Amino acid sequence: MEIKQFEDKNLAHYSYAIHSNGEIALIDPARNPQPYYDFAKQHDVKITTVIETHPHADFVSSHLEIQETTHAKIYVSKLLGAEYAHQSFDDGDTIKLGNSFLKALNTPGHSPDSISIVAIDENGKEHAVFTGDTLFIGDCGRPDLREKAGAITSPRKELAKQMYHSLRNKLITLPDSVIVYPAHGAGSLCGKGLSEQNSSTIGAEKMSNWSLQSMSEEAFIQELLVDQPFIPKYFPFEVGINKKGAGGYQTSISKVLKREAITCTDCANTLNPEILIIDTRPQDQFKKAHLKNAINLMDDVKFETWLGSIVNPNESFYLIAENEEVLNQLIERTSKIGYENQIALAFVLDYGNESSDEFDLEDFKNNLNKYTIIDIRNPSEVKAAKIFEQSIHIPLYELRERSQEIPTNKPIVVHCAGGYRSAAGSSIIKSKIHGASQVIDLSEAVKTF
Template sequence: MNTKYLIKQFEDKPLAHYAYAIVSGGEMVLIDPARNPQPYYDFAKEQDVKIVGVVETHPHADFVSSHLEISLTTGATVYTSKLVGAEYPHHGFDDGDKMNIGSVKLKSLNTPGHSPDSICVVLEGEGKDIAVFTGDTLFIGDCGRPDLRETARKITATREALAKEMFHSLRNRLMPLNDDVLVYPAHGAGTLCGKGLSEANSSTMGAEKLTNWSLQKCTEEEFVKQLMADQPFIPKYFGFDVALNKKGANDFLAGISGVPRLEKINDEFDAHKLEADVIIIDTRPQQQFKAAHFANSINIQIGGKFETWLGSIINPIEWFYLTAETESQLTELIERIAKIGYEAQIKGAFVGSFDTTIPSFLDLTNFSAHQTDYTIIDIRNMSEVSEKQIFETAIHIPLAELRERVKEIPTEKPIVVHCAGGYRSAIGSSIINNSLAGKAVYDLGEAVTAF
């Protein structure tokens, strides 16, 4: 093992996010830290080192960073590109800028493309480049999407302009790095910051030059066309998080401890104590939800990409209630919600039992034999529908757009909602149920896999 420096990767699986610690000579620098800073404090204590710096490769859209909190707590300097226009105390870190950590150095490369202010960070030791921390510029098997800054309030840039910049950043800034340079991205497979990432959590520049589509020989026009095609949807919270990261978020623990806890719900609980026009995010398993739930509830289950779907359905600054099966799950969920900066929107959080709903379940035999007797709503993403249409008569409304487009759904027939495996259809059917009161709405659930 190299005794002069240490690289530690931290993974947040639900958000497919990677943060990094670089340790050398009793000092530690963090790159793109997640909202909860405690794991980094614990690691610094374990290594008996001092956190002296935090690097932000860009203002992140898909999660809230703890860079400001870490700086205020430890005295570490925050480094980011001057192009960010960061509103927190920081040190500009752009082309030609370097910082020393023990016996190694970090140097900045401006790599616009995913955002106009993106940088990549090269680790240099003993006169050679060892690794590059690529943020959302270069992923394993892909590169960052260029279309997230068109809705980021004042920090906007067109996707076409950024796609062209990405073409040149990859070729002029990253491809000249030696083949043995290690590649450490900010995200892995499952992120919405790219469209075709590998399951691998690291690579080398040599391997990426051979296999990554975005580094292959092509014209700028061909690259732009391929990069802009079939990008995933953009969750509602992305622009909000860009602005929040540019400003710097409040302390993590203060945010989650400030969430109001309502008294435990029981059979005698008066549901009218909840404000009728505030959405309830019910995170229990779908079978429990279907059996009984309060009105105005959306069933986003605790498993899966909970925070991504919450931030895709609930608008920034929109109030909501949160409920779960247990207190421990409730605590976990509040922490996960804080990762996207939505903790201040929780009107109240509670656990308990429910007895206000009459369950209704789809007759699968009848549905299979008489599909035209139902209005079928396909809530999968556009790319999924393009690849395979499950029901010929289905109306396609992506889940992320469903709350805004539910009035487009015909109501003359019973409504059946499906996705690819059942997780999203539980969300979708509950959204439609709220908006089309009195109509028959069914969730096809996991049964979709039989069609």
């Protein structure tokens, strides 16, 4: 048995190929299926099986496309309510894969329909467990994503209770030597304290993972529910896509409309002013010249997450990049969260009818009371340390909906922790207050405070 781990760093997502005697099983495949086809071709073997541990909330899976291309069977829990052809895979079920077996464990907690998969090698030994979003390295999955999405919904407290028992009655009973392969690592919003490690063992997790330690059910639930990260707008939308099954990756991104670069006023005037503008260029380019009401959501490692946190599902937007190569990459990345169909037009921009306000940092340092300071960091960051005592806290993911709460009688200074989010936040506020006040991005200067 050979296990290959695939990583999508932008979404902190791990997927897997299990190879045994000419057959491959894929677990939680990412949006682009090509790496799995390449792996199968490299080994001259066939993809026969695709398993979804649950309907993912943070990325679009390629399970349906792989089934249609390779005729592999898709296995999911009967609780999932899948709308595509599939076979149920629950407690007591096994799949023969070459000389090996895959065994299902129902492990609800992150979602009511979550399963884990135990890989049993040629010698009948339990070798590895693929835990989806149930057990992570150093943490367990959050239980608050399925109150309003999925085939069956469950309150967070009920799922937290199920998580307590899944970890203790199912996963912790496996041999200490069993390798743990989760669906996510550090940076994912599917948990709150994930490790940078990409694998572990049951024995190591029993020693170090807080969620596997001896504690009462009540204490576990309380700890699990506290300080979970925010839920991006696109998460419930994603569950629905994955329950239905997404269309073909290449086919979908090829349908995105592109136009020639915008380099002049006449070109810009052809755009619909009612459509949201997402400008991904570096902030220095954006500040020099950009389109009116554009949001500066820069091309960065967390682009997908913030796109799906700021833009609503089914909301049209223009996608702007600094060059054609980056534009194509960002269309592909947008498709990972199922937003490619929302791109009204994608284009390169070398023009602007607005620029960003100049900022006198020394005046700000010496006269903080002259400014309205907006802190757009996440609640957990503000709880840990407030940078400016007089600041108003509105997290970035709520800023478009709450901008009317911001006073406009003083210049507005927007900050995050390092400059990436404040570029987006300041541009959002500027687009919402329509010139009622000066809006300034504190950017990386926040580090001096």
